[in-house]
Amino acid sequence: MKRNLPLIFAFISGILVVISEFIPHRPFSQMVSTLQDWFMIIAGFAIILGQISLFQANLAKIKEKKSGWYFYLAGLLSFMLMLVIGLLWGTQEYRGLIGHGEAIQGWLGSKPFDYMFDNAYMPLSATMFSLLAFFIASAAYRAFIIRSFESNLLMITAVIVILGRTSFGGMLTAWLPESFKFWHLPNLSDFIMEYPNSAAQRAIMISAALGIIGSSLRIILGIERSYLGSDK
Amino acid sequence: MSFAGTFGLWMAVFFTFSIFSFLYKDNPFYKFAEQVFVGLSAAYWLVYLYYSIMLPNLFSKLISDFKGNLILLIPAALGIMMLMRIIPKTQWISRFPIAIMIGTSAGISMVRYAKSDLLSQISATMINPFAAVSVSAVIGNFLLIIGTICGVYFFYFSKKQEGLSAVPSKLGIWFLMISFGASFGYTVMARISLLIGRLEFILKDWLHIIK
Amino acid sequence: MSVNANSQTERRIVFLVLLLAVALPLIFPIGWKTEVSGYTKMAWNLIESTPDSVVVIFSFDYDPSTMTELQPMAEAMLEHAFSRNHKVLAMALWPQGAQMAEQAFAEAKKAYPDKAYGVDYINMGYKVAGIVAIQAMGRSMAEVFPTDQRGIKYQEIPMLKNIRTLKDIAYINSLSSGTPGIKEWVMAGRDAYGTPVTGGTTAVSAPGFFPYVNSQKQLHGMLGGLKAASEYEVLIGKIGSATTKMDAQSIAHLLILIFIAVGNVKAFRARRRRDAI
Numbered sequence: 101m102k103r104n105l106p107l108i109f110a111f112i113s114g115i116l117v118v119i120s121e122f123i124p125h126r127p128f129s130q131m132v133s134t135l136q137d138w139f140m141i142i143a144g145f146a147i148i149l150g151q152i153s154l155f156q157a158n159l160a161k162i163k164e165k166k167s168g169w170y171f172y173l174a175g176l177l178s179f180m181l182m183l184v185i186g187l188l189w190g191t192q193e194y195r196g197l198i199g200h201g202e203a204i205q206g207w208l209g210s211k212p213f214d215y216m217f218d219n220a221y222m223p224l225s226a227t228m229f230s231l232l233a234f235f236i237a238s239a240a241y242r243a244f245i246i247r248s249f250e251s252n253l254l255m256i257t258a259v260i261v262i263l264g265r266t267s268f269g270g271m272l273t274a275w276l277p278e279s280f281k282f283w284h285l286p287n288l289s290d291f292i293m294e295y296p297n298s299a300a301q302r303a304i305m306i307s308a309a310l311g312i313i314g315s316s317l318r319i320i321l322g323i324e325r326s327y328l329g330s331d332k
Numbered sequence: 333m334s335f336a337g338t339f340g341l342w343m344a345v346f347f348t349f350s351i352f353s354f355l356y357k358d359n360p361f362y363k364f365a366e367q368v369f370v371g372l373s374a375a376y377w378l379v380y381l382y383y384s385i386m387l388p389n390l391f392s393k394l395i396s397d398f399k400g401n402l403i404l405l406i407p408a409a410l411g412i413m414m415l416m417r418i419i420p421k422t423q424w425i426s427r428f429p430i431a432i433m434i435g436t437s438a439g440i441s442m443v444r445y446a447k448s449d450l451l452s453q454i455s456a457t458m459i460n461p462f463a464a465v466s467v468s469a470v471i472g473n474f475l476l477i478i479g480t481i482c483g484v485y486f487f488y489f490s491k492k493q494e495g496l497s498a499v500p501s502k503l504g505i506w507f508l509m510i511s512f513g514a515s516f517g518y519t520v521m522a523r524i525s526l527l528i529g530r531l532e533f534i535l536k537d538w539l540h541i542i543k
Numbered sequence: 544m545s546v547n548a549n550s551q552t553e554r555r556i557v558f559l560v561l562l563l564a565v566a567l568p569l570i571f572p573i574g575w576k577t578e579v580s581g582y583t584k585m586a587w588n589l590i591e592s593t594p595d596s597v598v599v600i601f602s603f604d605y606d607p608s609t610m611t612e613l614q615p616m617a618e619a620m621l622e623h624a625f626s627r628n629h630k631v632l633a634m635a636l637w638p639q640g641a642q643m644a645e646q647a648f649a650e651a652k653k654a655y656p657d658k659a660y661g662v663d664y665i666n667m668g669y670k671v672a673g674i675v676a677i678q679a680m681g682r683s684m685a686e687v688f689p690t691d692q693r694g695i696k697y698q699e700i701p702m703l704k705n706i707r708t709l710k711d712i713a714y715i716n717s718l719s720s721g722t723p724g725i726k727e728w729v730m731a732g733r734d735a736y737g738t739p740v741t742g743g744t745t746a747v748s749a750p751g752f753f754p755y756v757n758s759q760k761q762l763h764g765m766l767g768g769l770k771a772a773s774e775y776e777v778l779i780g781k782i783g784s785a786t787t788k789m790d791a792q793s794i795a796h797l798l799i800l801i802f803i804a805v806g807n808v809k810a811f812r813a814r815r816r817r818d819a820i
Binding site for chain 1: 352367427431448471511519
Binding site for chain 3: 355356376377380381383384385388389392393436437440444445447448449452453455456459511514515518519520521522523524525526527528529530531532535541542
């Protein structure tokens, strides 16, 4: 029961979705509609589960005093702080458990949750990803080396696109006469994106789709069951 | 600017430089900022989940009309069964909601990918290359058709090929290389943009050097 | 100096030069002009040619990490939709997208202060489960969004009076930086329910979405990265935040090309030295 019943559940829900695609009428449409509404609620609980796991993992590191445990404590405290202020006073639009917190809003200029979002979460998130600019510059300098015909192709395309997607690139070949407009860098870059790039990306898309369809079928038919975990 | 505003600005500046300090080397400021980021983002998700899913789609409906929404007790129960995964002894209970989610996702993926990424893409490749307004578009259409076919050929006939049968694979690789080059160009653009955004914050909002 | 220390110093010089290359054009703008590309024009055409008073969806499927690229697109497209008198339903497949939508509305309302909440625009907030949520919207919008963010019931929102499913929406505009996002909207919004989809995405994911702009019209044009955002600003005649950043973007691109060239010259010399030995 512990293994077979879930497999039956997966089969029924998967097959229902597929049938409703071909017979989009009652009772299948109604059943799938209900299933999708349920899915959103269950997915909500799944996210809660993920956050609890994160909380537990951090707590364990702090308890065991693993190296750098105080950083995990900072993470845990910021988690608690954001959660509590979010639930108590709500967010920009949502009303919190104890109202909108007009007094605290008057002092901070916004709700505490939004204050933390604007001044902590946003800069952290944006800066974390902006680091990648430095790493890609370093990679361009150290790793983007011509070694073969294929790497030549890659390099030439990259150079055209890097130039073509700037205002400077457009200026560089703006003097070309009308009959040579194809070689105008922005046009050339658009041509590469629209045709050879689309062709390769489409090949990847078609190949990946075949793989996804195959693995979905394996899940629905119960051949692929690794998501159930072990029996321990 | 009010005290809270100034404090908030300096907090943002502190976190920005803490992250940037990683460029020199890994250090406690970076580690601190990294963990705060993880904590804040987990809580952010949870708060929004509560207000935009759990409250309107479940709790409010049950509170306002319990009898009319009795059926919602099923996903609620399945959700609680999902949480059973936390306790090792009751982990198996979570298999039921997971199976429903995986089964539904598999069903949706199957039909959606078959339509959008397989059939529609094949249809979009079966075009008349000459039905274009310019010579470059006609050449482009040919490249699109040849590139797609050769790319799929390369992925699906991956055993070692020699002679004539190796030609489509070779062409497929060339198209892929062009695409990777283009992707690199676009990645450069994306990463630089993100840095511009942060520097604009430092130069505009903090130092007021630019307007 | 050891090889390792040498390479570490080189790395830091690269970082410093890049920092200067981005910062200086921000302080001393050059003012290079931006040319509009075909895919941006296509997206603009969809909004421009859609009749007024219809309800459209703007899906904010991104977070602050990519807001430099996507927020200018959202603002420019929102202003364009407001100028065409489209009624905008904002939603988010990413939790942070709900706040991004609020910021975009605040910016667009500077140009269109008369637009009223609930009548001309609405923020329905975040919905979990990506493609499943979109599929569910295709059957009943009110089931997915029982209330808006302020707690107003779906049935009581004036602009949504005649909107039952996704099929009643004139077009969908997804501003997306990953999954779920533009791909899910194409798959479920366009291919399942036939609602036209356009959108904007980060430059890094743009090449993967180009095959959707095709003869099947899976995607009506697309904005890829900051350059496309500045192109859209040109189309609506606005000097926005994307336009002002394009000089820095151009200079940084040039610098990356110089890095590639110098790196290759260095590698070529090293190879020749090795061959000589």
